[in-house]
Amino acid sequence: MKTSSVFQRHIAEVRRVKLDTVSPIHSAGPVLEMGKWEKNDPFLIMMEDKFRRGAFDVHPHRGLETVTFVIDGSIEHYDSQSGDGGVLGPGDVQWMTAGSGVMHNEQPSEGVTAHSLQLWVNLPRDQKMSAPRYQNLKSADMPVREEHGALIRVFSGSSHEVVSQTLNHIPVTMVEAIMEPGSTVTQDLPGSYNGFIYIIQGSGVFGSSKTPAHQGQMMWLGRGRDGEASEIEITAEEPLRFVLYAGEPVREPVVAHGPFVMNTETEIVEAFRDLRQGTFLKHS
Template sequence: MQNEKITKREIASIRKVKLQKHSSIHAAGPVIEPGNWEKYDPFLLMMEDKFQKGAFDIHPHRGIETVTYVIEGAIEHYDSHSGEGGVLGPGDVQWMTAGSGVVHNEVPSEGITAHSLQLWINLPREKKMTAPRYQNLKGSEVPVRVEEGAVFKVFSGSSRGVVSPTLNYVPVTMVEVRMEKGAAASQELPGSYKGFIYIIEGSGVFGENEVQGANGQVLELGDGGNAESEIAVKAEEPLRFLLYAGEPVKEQVVARGPFVMNTEEEIRTAYKEYRDGTFLK
């Protein structure tokens, strides 16, 4: 009887991510386009990047979390909060809480082209100015859920009782899923969560409305109802995808450049403090 209350999610939309060449060392395309705050809440944007050393300079952030997933290559990162750094390899994630402000950079290792996905998560008003925090999540170390023909790496949230220790200010489920050809599996989600799937490799059938998706496409999850929900997937060939879903923040969004706050005044303050050298708290 309990299963009757579970909403079988459909796929609401599907789109091919197109990368544009910005320079000889950088190509990028939006997985989630900025500006659709309510549609994707709590997610603000996601960019897919292929880049080499020198593509990005040191830059600030405030009022958000960034979640960087490395598809290929290696990315060296520097943290203004601790003064430390490290290297992210394929399948690794950095979960950075900018909060009150960080100045950082992500640089591919020398001679390497990195291929990554970076998601921006909105922070609620009371956490906009929280202390910065870095969580470096090695793909080889995160909790794993294993089903017949399917492996779920749980970077955040939970998957059928397998719980990630990743700390969240906004509840977010992030799983990397690898499936063998012909395998079928599902991921449960609170009905209130909004989310999407990005396909890294292969193809499959997604959702109750059985939408076909293939590598390089982003699939928006349909409404999850008022209670629990799940999204079903069947692999048509060896399949690898990421699923992101989170609890909407439902607050005013004012975004400019690397800062996302609730008011124009807060944005002006962030720029002024960055110029004046008082940005880092």
């Protein structure tokens, strides 16, 4: 229920996500657009992808984390650290800290079309070259908060009294909500957090502004007040499923090129040099 002493967030923006054809086996669209560093902070980009095996090849990352949420299908993950990252099914998440550098690939199982969301989370300067880390977050193992007509699965951070054990380099809340028509829930957030919601299924009314939104739309949360608690209220109009991401802004310069996200152009040049010279993974 809404608490009067807590700042109520509104919806600042609603945008439809459109998937375009990349290849015969891959369609994709930006949920968060690359380059809007200050607006997105601490997030960098999020892509929605529908793809089959062969759409991606092994590739490097440095200076960021990737958070992959499987909406449908199954994804097999390979990485240079373990050699076998396992298989993610519907509702599962992989939280990969690239840190100083990884080589990895994500491919749907043979004959499967996977539907996923992948978010890039920025790492602060003092964590850019941290040791790579993988956390496979199985939907069935995540803590849940249950309200009348609603289930909130906590992949990172917390939802009221329910707290996730997922490790973060910067504070990030990620929850998935599944709601019945007519149900209402609130999600609490520190006032300093920047965040957004993406609707996977259904429709509802969001925030103090009572903003309507539906499947395939993303919404930016209005800013909270630093140092104060805040929350966002959601009411489902039909069976509703959404994911909410919010985190503490890093507030540092961002220089991104391809799969690398650092603070300076010099660090980007060093990353490509390491890759060419075969020393990329030796920093791990």
